[in-house]
Amino acid sequence: MLDRLAGRLGPAALLLPAVALLAVVFVLPLLRLLELSFSDPAGAATPYVELLHDPIYRKVFAATAWVAVAVTAITVLLGYPFALALARAPLRWRVILFACVLTPLWISVLVRTFSWMLLLETNGPVNRLLVAGGIVERPLALLFNQTGVLIGMVHVLLPYAVLPIYAALVRVDPALLRASEGLGASPARTFLRVLLPLSMPGVATGGAFVFLLSLGFFITPALLGGASSITLSMLIDGFVNERLVWPLAAAASMILLAATLAFLAMAARFVAPAAVAEVR
Amino acid sequence: MLTRRRFIALGAAAATAPLVAGLPRPGLAQGRPLTFCSWGGALSELEKTAFLEPFARSKGIEVAHASPTAYAKLKAMAESGQPEWDLVDVGGRFIFQGADLLEPLDMALIPNAKNLDPGWVTPKGVFTSTGATIIAWNTKAFPADKGPRSWKDFWDVKAFPGPRGLYKPFYYNYEAALLAAGVPRGEVFPVTDEKVKTALAKLREIKPHVKVWWTAGAQPPQLLSSGELAMSSAWSGRIFAIMKEQAPVAMTYRDGIAWGNAWVVVKGSPHRKLAMEAINYAISEEAQMRLLDVGTYGPVLGAAAAKGNADQKKWMVTAPENAKDMLILNEEQAALYSAKYDADWNRFQLE
Numbered sequence: 001m002l003d004r005l006a007g008r009l010g011p012a013a014l015l016l017p018a019v020a021l022l023a024v025v026f027v028l029p030l031l032r033l034l035e036l037s038f039s040d041p042a043g044a045a046t047p048y049v050e051l052l053h054d055p056i057y058r059k060v061f062a063a064t065a066w067v068a069v070a071v072t073a074i075t076v077l078l079g080y081p082f083a084l085a086l087a088r089a090p091l092r093w094r095v096i097l098f099a100c101v102l103t104p105l106w107i108s109v110l111v112r113t114f115s116w117m118l119l120l121e122t123n124g125p126v127n128r129l130l131v132a133g134g135i136v137e138r139p140l141a142l143l144f145n146q147t148g149v150l151i152g153m154v155h156v157l158l159p160y161a162v163l164p165i166y167a168a169l170v171r172v173d174p175a176l177l178r179a180s181e182g183l184g185a186s187p188a189r190t191f192l193r194v195l196l197p198l199s200m201p202g203v204a205t206g207g208a209f210v211f212l213l214s215l216g217f218f219i220t221p222a223l224l225g226g227a228s229s230i231t232l233s234m235l236i237d238g239f240v241n242e243r244l245v246w247p248l249a250a251a252a253s254m255i256l257l258a259a260t261l262a263f264l265a266m267a268a269r270f271v272a273p274a275a276v277a278e279v280r
Numbered sequence: 281m282l283t284r285r286r287f288i289a290l291g292a293a294a295a296t297a298p299l300v301a302g303l304p305r306p307g308l309a310q311g312r313p314l315t316f317c318s319w320g321g322a323l324s325e326l327e328k329t330a331f332l333e334p335f336a337r338s339k340g341i342e343v344a345h346a347s348p349t350a351y352a353k354l355k356a357m358a359e360s361g362q363p364e365w366d367l368v369d370v371g372g373r374f375i376f377q378g379a380d381l382l383e384p385l386d387m388a389l390i391p392n393a394k395n396l397d398p399g400w401v402t403p404k405g406v407f408t409s410t411g412a413t414i415i416a417w418n419t420k421a422f423p424a425d426k427g428p429r430s431w432k433d434f435w436d437v438k439a440f441p442g443p444r445g446l447y448k449p450f451y452y453n454y455e456a457a458l459l460a461a462g463v464p465r466g467e468v469f470p471v472t473d474e475k476v477k478t479a480l481a482k483l484r485e486i487k488p489h490v491k492v493w494w495t496a497g498a499q500p501p502q503l504l505s506s507g508e509l510a511m512s513s514a515w516s517g518r519i520f521a522i523m524k525e526q527a528p529v530a531m532t533y534r535d536g537i538a539w540g541n542a543w544v545v546v547k548g549s550p551h552r553k554l555a556m557e558a559i560n561y562a563i564s565e566e567a568q569m570r571l572l573d574v575g576t577y578g579p580v581l582g583a584a585a586a587k588g589n590a591d592q593k594k595w596m597v598t599a600p601e602n603a604k605d606m607l608i609l610n611e612e613q614a615a616l617y618s619a620k621y622d623a624d625w626n627r628f629q630l631e
Contacts (some may be wrong), residue, residue, distance in 0.1 A: 056627040227493050227629045241352045
């Protein structure tokens, strides 16, 4: 009945409500933001010139990209084995492992970030454990520096890497793996030559998700980072809340949006749209 | 059976219904009570109990409380013409930085302003309590009576080793750095390029020892009592509040940067008259006297401060024995350097 309805309406009609909603709550405000970015009393393009010419802002752009790359690399390296375990685990274990991935997603990022602040303190539980276990002699500086930012962001973003990789892994036909083994390949060779290449679309999708979300991250670097961990979104926050220079904030947002779209266009060449669609 | 047209109409209605419900309706603002917004913590608590609850009782009205103050929200509200806040506690520099977003005060409604020191009254904001940005330390790092006694000590990492905390914006740091560099109090203002250069050079010296550039008033008390920081700049009231809870933290007013908490009325507020009456009440002797017992932020009214006993005067910014060692923050100048040297400040942070 629903199928027939969908067939009669055509995809365009079914998309209409979502498109209408996005037009009102997303596209219109975005256009307003674009307009705002050109509304500097000192000249329409002034904010863009300032942002793109001042070396200090270029440094922030570079720092933002660096954090995003580092977080992406770590989440993929941590997420892959986890996704593999998830795909191989017996059903009962799979439920528990899935809960481990999904439960944190339902807890506010702010709460998780504050929890990390307590855990990573000089005299916090992590450092006490490391010192008591004789692993380190004196407490490590885990907070208010790049380390804290990476720990916090990897924790928040890990599920976004695990789920697409898992989806790619379960799609791999087990017969291919058996065939590889049957032809005398070692497990390592089977993994490297068969499973890994076949799951690469999942890795690319997960990596792209994490990278894009990292670019706009705000709360975690603001609370766990040090003076030099200024990301583009923190800069925008300063423009909005401290200096109240909204055209500059709007221009910085537009640059971030442009960078995101550029990356997405690049990623689209490696990530088939179908692969994204199959991530549930 | 659903027809195609009806199906689409239903979908469109479902998609737009929440939007229509969320649109601001004219006349709604008049329906809400007088709304006050402040920074939270010890300050909001004091303003509620000492000023606004008694005011509400005397007028037979209700006052709603919000926190924390956010300048961007205030700007958006004032520019939309439908503010959700009427009366807001802001940092003094915002009276100047955000002048276009504030109602001019009708001094006929605030007759008590005449009793204040003229420095506490401006055309768009009146200071209602006093505090300071002071040096606080963890007493396990340095005993309560052997802590840093000046910004020079704060900069002295040999005599006072340990991780430091400073405020994230240039605000307060400009003053602290110049005092540490030996600039006399009387010469910290007016701001000049030369002085900004000196301040940044001095801050460059301490930067490797600054572990946290704090952004929220709640951070220094927490980071100092957990021992994460050995010393930090902090808002006096927040430190008094945790010292009362026996936290291992001590502070000094020596070299403190004294300021007031300013009350302003948001442009377009439907309760502007009532808000100004509330300001008038807050600076009345009756209301100001209540601050003496709270012991976090002090009175602005000299007549009330003078009535404090010896114990109370110990923590009061305006008590002569404290005030003589402090710098009074020039908020108009602070508004200037905050805006003008923002890019330099960002550059300094990223170095």
